[in-house]
Amino acid sequence: MKTIYILWLRQLKRYFRSRSRMIGSLAQPLFFLLSLGYGFGPVFKAAGQGSYIQFLVPGIIGMSIIFTSIFSGMEIIWDRQFGFLKETLVAPVSRFNIMIGRTLGGATVATMQGVLVFLISLFIGFKPIHWGLVPLAIVIMLLSALLFTAMGTAIASRLEDMQGFQLIMNFLVMPLFFLSGAIFPLAGAGLLGKIAQFDPLSYSVDALRSLLSGISQFGIGADFCILAIITFAFLALGSYFFSKIQI
């Protein structure tokens, strides 16, 4: 338990001490919200889909969560490069606990990030349908954050250096984001809508949208079950790969 706590705390400390990372990871969702939100707003309305900001905000929360989580998971590559990973790998604690501690830490950071984006969105005109549902939305954020942190951990455990990082960002994170329905409605998107069903982020975004804006594609029950299952699968995969790391 203490191992999990101390490694969780380490992730948090690292996050709060890196101002540039904090600002950078808030600026990106803000730009998306402002440019897409105001840019496409009128078109969206004209197409009879209602307020685009109401539609977009849960998607951008999902975006900031997936970026922060996968980045946190992939910090293992940094730790490998700077050597700290060795220190934890030779310690007399189970690698499962190490992985859980790191993942919880990364997921906590990503959830805070998601909550911050939510708070910012209130200033640009977003209104949650019911404040009582906001805590539930935070639970979904945490679950999604766990999923993608574990995914990052699983991938990073197999990578040796930072060169793989760009590859993952461009060929995994970007497609996951753009195919998730974060910025456009999946209904009526044809083939794209079908592909989106294989994207875990679709279910995070859909769940957040149904809790915060009252718009849903798959239904909150289905979203939650699918998210929970995928999260456990990735936690298992992540801790397996992590336990096999060789230096």
Added chain:
Amino acid sequence: MQSIIEVKNVTKKFGDFVAVDNISFEINKGEIFAFLGPNGAGKSTTIKMLTTLLSPTAGTLILDGHNVEKDSNKVRHSFGIVFQDPSLDDELTAYENMKLHGVLYSVPKELCNERIKQLLSLVELWDRKDSYVKEFSGGMKRRLEIARGLLHHPKILFLDEPTLGLDPQTRNHIWKYISELNKNEGITVFFTTHYMEEAERIAERIAIIDHGKIIASGTATELKSKTNTASLEDAFLSLTGKVIREEEGSPVDRMRMRRNAWNKR
């Protein structure tokens, strides 16, 4: 005498490259053992296998009665290590790095705080305890690394070129502390170094490895009389030759180089 480390016919290959070639040795409980060899001879690879970071291609390693590969969790309870290359968290302070180590090795809180103060004073970093490690010079990081490795008192202590780049004063302090640990708590010490006089002065037994094979072992006196030389340095040179070794990277560096070369094609 009871042996605490047993290495039997251990080989480690990275692709075609044989880093460690069928080596065997035993180390007794409470012994101070020096593992010497030129750059790229296989010292660090052997330490990595002994400390569960790498699994051998063939052979068995036993630490404190447990098989290193099969019982790696149990094995990790019995040793501590100071790595050759950095392993600190730069974004944490010196004190936080120590504290984290204390928690990972479940050192009781009071004892942990007491030792952190004692060790950071030993390596003259106590007044810098709240500075971030990223602000430290190379030598300071090295000292912190050693202090951290000594925080918990394991049965076996691995030191991979611990004193590299440190001034004689600090080296002296550190070796004195380690000798006392060895005497008072019966800790077995396994170290590598390029300072031959250090090995001669401190180690009870020495093994020399070259090209992945152990080519000689015994006390410093035995090695000297065997090669008919006056100092361990001369004995070492007569055993391993005077040719300067091409500085080879760590196995990971090598794999990385190969892969990069492949990617660029």
